Amino acid sequence: MSGVRFGHVNLVAADWRRLARFYQEVFGCVPTGPERDLHGDALERGTALKGARLRGAHLRLPGHGENGPTLEIFSYDENAPGLPATPNRVGFGHIAFAVPDVEAARQAVLAGGGSPHGEVVTTAAGARRVTWAYMRDPEGNLVELQAWDA
DSSP, X not given: OTTOOOOEEEEXXXXXHHHHHHHHHHHOOEEEEEEEEEESHHHHHHHTOTTOEEEEEEEEOTTSOTTOOEEEEEEESSOOOOXXXXXXXXXXXXXXXXXXXXXXXXXXXXXXXXEEEEEEEEEEEXXXXXXXXXXXXXXXXXXXXXEEOO
């Protein structure tokens, strides 16, 4: 299909403001557009959730300029319970950020209220090497930090 362009990834949060603040402070994401407060017939029909209401915002992801993709963080008035994220669960697994220094990024995630998941490792990726680690944001979602060699 021609004309396709990536738009955004959605993350449903228990506290969208807290999670948005984390991604802004740790990774430099920038709010874009108005805060959302959506409800009514169209949202109910589109989500197939009776009485749905959500609030949240879009954050422009770093490194792609003014028209780059966004991370959409929403909280519904009634969030369904979630399972703890694991790297091997079927479905979307994690969000990844390319960083200059994985250990420095790990420390920033920890200082921002996140937690570790696994160890920092370096692996071959074709002719290059990548140092990476999984972390968890303050709500337990997996975040990969990766630094590629030249």
